[in-house]
Amino acid sequence: MLRDLDERSREIFKRIVESYLDTGEPVGSRNLARILPMALSPASVRNVMADLERAGLIFSPHTSAGRLPTDRGLRFFVDALLEVGDLTRDERSSIEAQVRAAGSGKSIESVLTEASQLLSGLSRGAGVVLTSKTDMLLKHIEFVRIEPTRGLVVLVGENGMVENRLIDLPAGLPPAALVEAGNYLNALIRGRTLADVRGELERRMAEQRAELDALTQAVVEDGLASWSAAGGGRPETLIVRGRANLLEDLKALDELERVRLLFEDLETNKDLIQLLGLADAGDGVRIFIGSENKLFSMSGSSLVLSPYRDAEQRVVGVLGVIGPTRLNYARIVPMVDYTAKVVGRLIG
Known part of the structure; x- marks a missing residue:
């Protein structure tokens, strides 16, 4: 098991990983023997490296080359040996x-x-x-036509943040429908989050579908949906x-x-x-x-x-x-x- 590595094996493995993170190059037994804190011969280091390779922690990218950590080895290093620093x-x-x-x-x-x-x-x-x-508290929403079937939704939060989204507009949508959609939403959104407004709209539209004609309703729904991520x-x-x-x-x-x-x-x-x-x-x-x-x-x-x-x-x-x-x-x-x-x- 990886957790059963002895101190010598852990130290050699750690040096292999640190060398890789620093240079991206394989490191061999002779160079490792020079930098280890304990006295080991290159032959002894090679024996440990062979054990580490059998454990799936390191591999040799070329014949007679040094060793690099595997993805499994990097995961073990990150989980068990990594010493995370702190920002100044x-x-x-x-x-x-x-x-x-x-x-x-x-x-x-x-x-x-x-x-x-x-x-x-x-x-x-x-x-x-x-x-x-977006879950910020809302202040204002506006719909702007930029092409016959394309529009821009501008959402303003109470914290001053502004977000823009492009939406598709129904063919033949009259200009007044954009104003009507904006007025309808602005009567609902102030001080609420987008999730709150969507829930309220779903309830209202189920009860009062005659309040908006079909084209304006499509703009309202598409405008809010432009901020809703797919899949819940x-x-x-x-x-x-x-x-x-x-x-x-x-x-x-x-x-x-x-x-x-x-x-x-x-x-x-x-x-x-x-x-x-x-x-x-x-x-x-x-x-x-x-x-x-x-x-x-x-x-x-x-x-x-x-x-x-x-x-x-x-x-x-x-x-x-x-x-x-x-x-x-x-x-x-x-x-x-x-x-x-x-x-x-x-x-x-």
Whole structure:
């Protein structure tokens, strides 16, 4: 069993993983013997490495090469051996200042975009943010026609945040219907959350369908539905920043192919949203490594994710970092955790 590894085996395994996280290169028994805190010959180190390989924790990428950790080995390292650091006071202040500046009088999306960009810059990976349904207290809603069958819904919260969504308009919709739809909703929304308004509308429309004609009713329903995630409240808006970071320091064509596959994965928003949605199942940061998830199994990438919450501690989204499996987990975990807390305070 992995937990039964003796101290010598754990130390050698830890050094193999730390070397991989630092350089991305395999490490051999001779180099390990030089850096170990205990006196061991290269031959003794090789014997331990053979045991670790049989346990599925490390592997040899080439004949006569050094060893690298497997995805299973990285999971064991993260769960049992990782020493998570903490952010300095200056780092915390910098994160809070950047995210807060993005939210000053601007939309929620601008806050989340800045958070994604910030995580990308700090991690040298790709920053990702996934927004859930809007639960802020509402102040005003407006419908604007931009094409004959396309419209814009503008939702204003009592905290000053503004969100925009595009919706389809019924063919032949008269201009007055947009005004009527806005007036109808504005009589209901002030001081309520979107979930509250939807529940009230469903009740009213069941009782008073004659109050709105069919075309206006369609606008009202589509306008509110544009903020509702499919599948009972799942997250719906994905922001990814810093993909170019994943192209840096590539050493071989197979690594380029790995990143190409990752870019394809990032374009599959539906699958990515389903995966990131798993992160709101519990508190704190969650780590997905390589083949542990089917979405990134081909590209050999890891995700470090944390849910962020509103003032009532409801999960309203997920943010984090995507990068190679040799991410600096000890640094990125507290960084993602703190950024999620800052975003939650700001949008709550």
